[in-house]
Amino acid sequence: MGEAQVRARIGWMDEVRALGACAIVVLHVFVSTNLAMDLSPARQLAYDIVGIVCCRWVVPGFFMVSGALMLDPGREMGWDRVWRHVRRMLLVIGIFGATFACMEEVWVRLRDGLDIGWGVGLLVLRDVLTMQTWDHLWFVYALAGVYLLVPAMRFVRAKFGERGHAVLTLALFIGFLVVPTLMGGPPTFGPFSSLLWNVAAGCACFCVGSCLRTWDLSAAWQALGVGSVVIMVVVSMAGIGAGLGDRGFIFLQNSCFACIYAVFILMLVRHVVGPEPLAKDGLMQRLARDSFGVYLVHPLFIHVGLMVLGPEQLVPVVYELGFSLAVLVASLATTRMLRRIPFLDALL
Numbered sequence: 001m002g003e004a005q006v007r008a009r010i011g012w013m014d015e016v017r018a019l020g021a022c023a024i025v026v027l028h029v030f031v032s033t034n035l036a037m038d039l040s041p042a043r044q045l046a047y048d049i050v051g052i053v054c055c056r057w058v059v060p061g062f063f064m065v066s067g068a069l070m071l072d073p074g075r076e077m078g079w080d081r082v083w084r085h086v087r088r089m090l091l092v093i094g095i096f097g098a099t100f101a102c103m104e105e106v107w108v109r110l111r112d113g114l115d116i117g118w119g120v121g122l123l124v125l126r127d128v129l130t131m132q133t134w135d136h137l138w139f140v141y142a143l144a145g146v147y148l149l150v151p152a153m154r155f156v157r158a159k160f161g162e163r164g165h166a167v168l169t170l171a172l173f174i175g176f177l178v179v180p181t182l183m184g185g186p187p188t189f190g191p192f193s194s195l196l197w198n199v200a201a202g203c204a205c206f207c208v209g210s211c212l213r214t215w216d217l218s219a220a221w222q223a224l225g226v227g228s229v230v231i232m233v234v235v236s237m238a239g240i241g242a243g244l245g246d247r248g249f250i251f252l253q254n255s256c257f258a259c260i261y262a263v264f265i266l267m268l269v270r271h272v273v274g275p276e277p278l279a280k281d282g283l284m285q286r287l288a289r290d291s292f293g294v295y296l297v298h299p300l301f302i303h304v305g306l307m308v309l310g311p312e313q314l315v316p317v318v319y320e321l322g323f324s325l326a327v328l329v330a331s332l333a334t335t336r337m338l339r340r341i342p343f344l345d346a347l348l
Helices: 011-036 041-055 058-070 079-112 119-129 135-182 193-214 219-241 256-273 283-289 291-309 318-338 342-347
Strands: none
Touching: 011 041, 011 058, 011 256, 011 283, 011 291, 011 318, 041 219, 058 135, 058 193, 058 256, 079 119, 079 135, 079 291, 079 342, 135 193, 135 256, 135 291, 193 256, 219 256, 283 291, 291 318
8 A cells, every 4th residue: 555556466465455454444443433432341452452463563564565665676766756656645635634624624613513614624724734634644644754755765775785775774673663662652842743753664664664575484583473463462451451551652653563563464475475466356456456545535434333333232243343344345435436536546
């Protein structure tokens, strides 16, 4: 996701995109349900464990897939191509970010009995420029920033070779993933500090992803992957048990453990699926092609569903599985519909 259509599809990367689209829907069903109702301790623990094990690899994994493509020294990636990627993300922010911000501002005014006037447009513009549109779009803002830095990352490899690239990767990993994890989360130093940290973490994952072509699924990587997910689960459960919350710093996008776990998952998928393209027009290929669209629109259906369903009245497990599937299908159908608009098809 986040990478433009490529001429030769790589099977395991498309598999990652497809699995990631499903996992991100499940994760946000968990998160939104948790915010919408008071969960029992057992259900909250279940959400936490399943979310970490099945879903928290996705964001670092998406960064890594794009990094593996865009930092590939055998792939041409001049500034003109980089700018096309950046422009695509800016257009997505301008269209989808503004749409979601407008929905939010209008909803607030309707709820509070206020008039809806032309001033809403200025508020929407403010929300988009200050990243106060819907939360999941942080990834798109960060991806635009990472794309801008692709020429610099490629320059290091071209100038200093694989050793220089390895040094850069290690420095970014330690500075922007290990350090924030040890600090209990990245420090806040201004209104755009979260964007800067997310861009830095994205660059680290880009560089790690570009190293995947030379890494094998060794016993050491298997141990690191399993160890990382165990650490994330244990620390998060301990935080919940102590009344400190789920300790998100241990598994969110700035976590070194989430990054290591994502490497393990991607290498596992590569080992199982291989590089050959997926079956044309098969389910996973369709999911892969529409994964970015699913990411963009799925929160809309989660919000609407929670307003209608009342999850506290529904059977656990059946609710999560059924709701996630319904959101995924609705998001896929919406993406396909939007693709009929040529301009949007190029963005999705």
